[in-house]
Amino acid sequence: MFFGYDLKEIFTFPFKDSDSRKYLLIGGVISIAAFFIPILPYFVLFGYAAIIARQVLNGEEPHMVPWEDWGGMFKDGAKLFGVRMLFTLPIIILAMPLMLGGMAMPFIAEGLDSGNTDTFLAIYTLVMLGTMCIIIPISIPLAVIIPAAEIHNIEKDDFAAAFRFKEWWPILRANLGGFIVAFGIYYVTSMVFAVVMQLLFVTILLACIAFLLIPAMTIYITLLTYVTSAIAYRNGKEKLAQVGIESPAIVQ
Helix, strand or coil, rough: ECCCCCHHHHHHHHCCCHHHHHHHHHHHHHHCCCCCCCCHHHHHHHHHHHHHHCCCCCCCCCCCCCCCCCCHHHHHHHHHHHHHHHHHHHHHHHHHHHHHHHHHHHHHHHHHCEEEEEEEEEEEHHHHHHHHHHHHHHHHHHHHHHHHHHHHHHHHHHHHHHCCCHHHHHHHHCCCHHHHHHHHHHHHHHHHHHHHHHHHHHHHHHHHHHHHHHHHHHHHHHHHHHHHHHHHHHHHHHHHHHCCCCCHHHHC
């Protein structure tokens, strides 16, 4: 059980019946579109996940629904994408120079002699390791904090709500363990899929199967992430109510 929800139900609801599998397949097709159209298909995927998360916030069991309100899903997904981008901006700023340096390295090394190339590579490696030592301690807490802000945004249907920390921070603190478990479920599931993908890439035939599974994996992990985060958020609100603490998120 995960805060009153059957874990088996959480993991299997996307393919519980034929309609659910059909809707999951549609999500997979949209994931394939993301290979050709940058970012925009993810807005729709996130927006669909927001619909499922609202079911949990309303006390319902998560269940797949038809892909109908495309405009609404796109809008909700764009807000979630924006929230995630702004929260991860420090990591992006730190990582961007490393990415650009890595892409430029062959051209820089080509213009240097062997001695200077070795020096440049040594300096770049030290800078990369130093930056990673900063990024990792930042990214771990963000992985737990961001879902709380995203679910608050979904609940209030307001982009700015994600940045009203006083509203959702008490909920996060009240059920910090729940949000950590939600992240753990996402992390373990992602690792399992990654191992499966590596095994499938052993042969050309299985690699073709892997390319078909990647889109399904994308929508599945997205749904799982938002459902478990919504459960943790809802339980955090319930814990605050039980101890008689009124956060702005509860009284509004």
